[in-house]
Amino acid sequence: MRSRLYLIPAAVILFLLFFTVFGERGLLRIYELxxxxxEIARRSEALRVENDNLKREIEALKSDRRYLESIARKDFGLVRPNEIVYQFHQYSSVKKR
Structure with a gap:
């Protein structure tokens, strides 16, 4: 009879402990959250940095004519009138047999 008196509180304590650790609002769920x-804060910071870089690039495209010209030359291959463009073939340093 006396052993049953110990089993009931022990079962209740184990039951409460189980839900404290594994329940919907348990310790494991808090750790996962x-x-x-x-992770969300890290991604948010990365997006904030990318957004700032894009804002700076937009501002440069609106106001900096040299930057706009460098983009036009590099990406679109544009040249000024009377400029001569030299193109060189790239050869690998490894000899083919």
């Missing part, structure tokens, strides 16, 4: 929060 904290990891997810840190």
């Amino acid at each position: 904290n990891r997810e929060k840190q």
Whole structure:
């Protein structure tokens, strides 16, 4: 009879402990949510940095004629009138047999 008196509180404690650790609002869920929060904060910071870089590039494209010209030359191959463009073939340093 006395052993039953110990089993009931032990079962209740194990039951509460189980839900404290594994329940919907348990310690494991809190740990997962904290990891997810840190990942979201990291991605948010990366996007903030990328957004700032894009804002600077937009501003440069609007106001800096030299930057705009360098983009036009590099990406579109544009040249000024009376300029001569020299193109060189790239050869690999490895000899083919």
